[in-house]
Amino acid sequence: MIQFLQANMGTILALLGAALAVGLAGAGSARGVGVAGEAAAGVVAEDPGKFGKVMVLQLLPGTQGIYGLIIGFITLSQTGILGGDGGITIAKGLVYLCACLPIAIAGYFSAIAQGKASAASIGVVAKKPDQFGKAMIFPIMVETYAILALLVSILAISGAANVAF
Amino acid sequence: MDKEFLNDELLDNALLPDELFTSQVAQIRAKENTLLSDQALTQLMQCQTYEECVQFLLDKGWGPAGGNTPEELLRAEKDKVWDLMHQLCSDKEMHMFDIFRFSKDYHNLKAAIKETYMQKEVPNIYMDGGTIPIETIRKAAADGDFSPLPVQMMKAAEEAREILFHTGDSQTCDVIIDRAALLAMNQAGKATGNQLLSDYAELKCVAANINIAIRACKANKSIDFLQHAFAECDSISVQKLMAATRNGLDSIYEYLEQTSYADAIDAIKESPAAFDRWCDNRMMKLIRPQKYNAFTISPLAAYVLAKENEIKSVRIILSGKVNQLPEEKVKERLRDSYV
Numbered sequence: 429m430i431q432f433l434q435a436n437m438g439t440i441l442a443l444l445g446a447a448l449a450v451g452l453a454g455a456g457s458a459r460g461v462g463v464a465g466e467a468a469a470g471v472v473a474e475d476p477g478k479f480g481k482v483m484v485l486q487l488l489p490g491t492q493g494i495y496g497l498i499i500g501f502i503t504l505s506q507t508g509i510l511g512g513d514g515g516i517t518i519a520k521g522l523v524y525l526c527a528c529l530p531i532a533i534a535g536y537f538s539a540i541a542q543g544k545a546s547a548a549s550i551g552v553v554a555k556k557p558d559q560f561g562k563a564m565i566f567p568i569m570v571e572t573y574a575i576l577a578l579l580v581s582i583l584a585i586s587g588a589a590n591v592a593f
Numbered sequence: 594m595d596k597e598f599l600n601d602e603l604l605d606n607a608l609l610p611d612e613l614f615t616s617q618v619a620q621i622r623a624k625e626n627t628l629l630s631d632q633a634l635t636q637l638m639q640c641q642t643y644e645e646c647v648q649f650l651l652d653k654g655w656g657p658a659g660g661n662t663p664e665e666l667l668r669a670e671k672d673k674v675w676d677l678m679h680q681l682c683s684d685k686e687m688h689m690f691d692i693f694r695f696s697k698d699y700h701n702l703k704a705a706i707k708e709t710y711m712q713k714e715v716p717n718i719y720m721d722g723g724t725i726p727i728e729t730i731r732k733a734a735a736d737g738d739f740s741p742l743p744v745q746m747m748k749a750a751e752e753a754r755e756i757l758f759h760t761g762d763s764q765t766c767d768v769i770i771d772r773a774a775l776l777a778m779n780q781a782g783k784a785t786g787n788q789l790l791s792d793y794a795e796l797k798c799v800a801a802n803i804n805i806a807i808r809a810c811k812a813n814k815s816i817d818f819l820q821h822a823f824a825e826c827d828s829i830s831v832q833k834l835m836a837a838t839r840n841g842l843d844s845i846y847e848y849l850e851q852t853s854y855a856d857a858i859d860a861i862k863e864s865p866a867a868f869d870r871w872c873d874n875r876m877m878k879l880i881r882p883q884k885y886n887a888f889t890i891s892p893l894a895a896y897v898l899a900k901e902n903e904i905k906s907v908r909i910i911l912s913g914k915v916n917q918l919p920e921e922k923v924k925e926r927l928r929d930s931y932v
Contacts, residue, residue, distance in 0.1 A: 463615050467887070470619030478623075547615050548887035554622035 438521030442507040445521075445528030446500040449581070453496025453535030460489025460543025467547035471554040481553050481560050485546045488567045492531075492539035495578040499531045499585065506589050520588065527584030534577030542570040613888040617681040621896045624677070625884070627654055628932045629903050637907070638923060643914040650907065663911040667904050674900045675722070681893060689890055692781045692794055693897060697723035698730070699774035702746060703767055705734035706754050710763075749773030768822045775801050775824035789891040792879055793898070798826040799854060800872040806838045806845050807861055807868075814838075828853060866926055873902055873928040881931065899931030906930070 433440070468482035503524050504510040516524075549563035629637070633653065640646040647666065650656060656666040678690060697720040704718040708731070719727045725742065733739045737754065739747040749770050757766040775798045782794025805822045814822075819838055823831045829852050837844035846858050860871035876898060883895035906928050913923035 463613070466613075466616035467619035470616035470621075471623050473616075474620050474623035544887070547619065550619050551622040551887050554619055555626060 435515075437518045438516035439507060439509060441518065441521030442503055442516060442524035443509060445525035445532075446503040446509075448525075448532040449496045449503065449528040449535070450493075450500035451496075452532040453499075453539065454493040456536035456539030457490050457493030457496075460492070460539035460541075460546070461486060463540075463543035464489055464546035464550060467550040471550055475554070478553060478557060481557060482550050485550050485553065485564060485567065488546050488564075488571065489539045489542040491571060492535035492542075492574045495531050495574060495581075496535050499528055499578065499581045502582070502585050503528055506585060520591075523588040523591070524585065527581055527588055529581075530577040530584070531574075531581040534573055538570050538574040538577075542567050542574075545570055614681075614890050614893065615888060618887055618889075618892045620681060621892050624896065625899075625932060628899060629653065629907070629930060630932050631930050634906055634910070634927060634930060638910050638913075638920060638927075640914070643911065646911055646914055655907075663908065663915065666911075667908055670900070670904055670907075671722075674897055678893065678897065682890075686890065689785050689787065689790065690894065690897065691724050692778050692785070692790055693894075694722055694724050695778045695781065696774055697721075698725045698746065699749075699770050699777075701725075701727055701730045702734070702742075702750055703753075703770050705731045706750065706757060706766065706770075707763060709734045709737075709754075710757050743777075745773060745777045765818070765821060768818065771801070772822060772824045775826075779824065779826055787889070787891060787894070789880065789883065789894055793876070793894070795826055795828055796872075796876060796879060798824050799829055800875075802826065802829060802831065802834060803845075803849070803854065803857060803861070804868070806834050807842070807865075810838045810842055810845060870926060870928060873905065877902060877929045877931055884931070895931070902928050902931060 464486040468479075468486045471482050472479050501510075505512075507516050507521070507524055545567040549566050552563040553560050637646055637649050640649055643663075650666060656669040679687065682689075701719050701723055704715075708715055708718070719731075721727070725746075729741055733741050733750070734754070739750040739754075742750060749772070753766040753769040756762055756769065779794045779798045782791040785791065802823050805819075809819055809822065816835070816839065819835045823835055825831050833848055834845070837848040846861070849855055849858055849861075857868065857871050857875075860867040880895035880898050883892045886892050909926050910923055912918075913920075
């Protein structure tokens with residue numbers, strides 16, 4: 429067992445990073461899209477004609493899950509877990525784990541916050557459909573922080589591939 | 594806190610703070626589009642006849658198409674509001690709205706005690722929509738056994754019944770029950786843990802106390818009567834208001850000047866109707882921030898109150914048309930709208 433861990437700890441850490449990136453960002457998106465979906469369903473129950481507009485707002489918190497998937501996929505590719513031998517050092521595995529954390533953490537919390545902002549914006553669309561453009565800006569602002577986290581995660585993973593450990 | 598007047602069921606069913614009511618609030622946002630704005634109320638007022646008013650309201654989605662009398666029309670609108678709330682909320686969540694219905698229970702209690710005292714049935718004195726079935730209250734009053742009622746109601750009912758049956762003083766009987774209703778509402782409001790409902794109950798209590806003070810002062814009521822009538826609340830001191838009531842109207846104004854209800858003074862000086870209007874407008878001011886709240890039960894509660902306020906305004910306009918009152922007279926009684 430100890431020998432197995434010594435031989436594969438790097439890969440296990442990298443895999444944990446990928447799992448966190450996909451899992452946490454995905455869970456956040458699920459919650460965010462869920463909250464916005466509840467609001468959207470409420471509006472459609474009263475006015476089915478607003479389906480198209482509220483659906484766009486509902487989808488906004490779903491992007492964090494996609495960002496998490498991208499980081500997870502890159503991590504799995506670069507560490508050789510996907511179609512490779514998978515043998516990396518513990519230090520390198522730890523670096524990959526750390527590289528995945530920004531999108532895992534920021535993705536989770538920003539998706540939930542964006543879901544709430546989307547739900548509030550859906551309320552705006554329910555009352556003033558002509559203000560759809562402005563209403564969409566508010567949840568999009570939250571997206572900024574998920575994109576920043578995605579950027580840092582990508583940079584860190586790219587950097588990790590070039591660093592010799 | 595003294596829990597004597599708390600509704601136990603309400604306490605047990607207090608909502609968790611993380612209940613967001615996201616879908617329900619969104620549905621209410623869409624529903625708010627159907628509320629009559631100040632502009633729509635002005636249009637309604639400009640209708641030449643009562644029939645035109647009814648047609649205008651029907652075009653706005655009011656009432657059943659066959660409902661021709663003002664009462665049918667207004668009743669249908671009230672029923673729609675509560676049907677909507679039942680659709681949006683579970684039975685447990687509906688208990689949060691009990692404070693809106695307490696006054697009906699206590700009104701029915703007064704009616705039942707007086708009916709028993711008079712020993713004859715009076716038609717149409719009971720109000721539907723309370724939290725306790727009318728038959729339960731009637732039976733309790735007829736048997737003289739109020740134990741089936743909630744504790745707070747039972748105590749008030751026993752005291753009121755005793756006074757009415759021993760002295761025939763129906764005014765004191767009313768005062769005791771009205772005070773119990775206010776205390777029950779105020780304490781139940783706090784028990785919900787919801788700021789809006791708590792503030793609503795507090796405002797109702799304050800408005801009733803000010804009303805009592807003005808009327809009691811004009812009628813030169815005794816200190817004993819005042820002690821039975823005033824209901825304790827947080828934002829005004831009942832003791833100070835009571836002392837001011839004994840000293841005259843100017844003392845009441847002086848006391849109110851020191852509170853956050855100073856703007857009520859002009860309305861009180863104008864007329865009782867102006868004070869009623871002030872109370873309703875103050876309530877609208879209290880609930881208006883809920884237009885921008887996307888979560889919690891508060892926007893739903895605000896919608897119920899906004900609709901009640903709207904119904905009140907429409908009632909004023911319709912009765913103005915039926916009784917051919919001048920437009921200015923009707924206008925000065927109209928409430929501010931929520932939207």
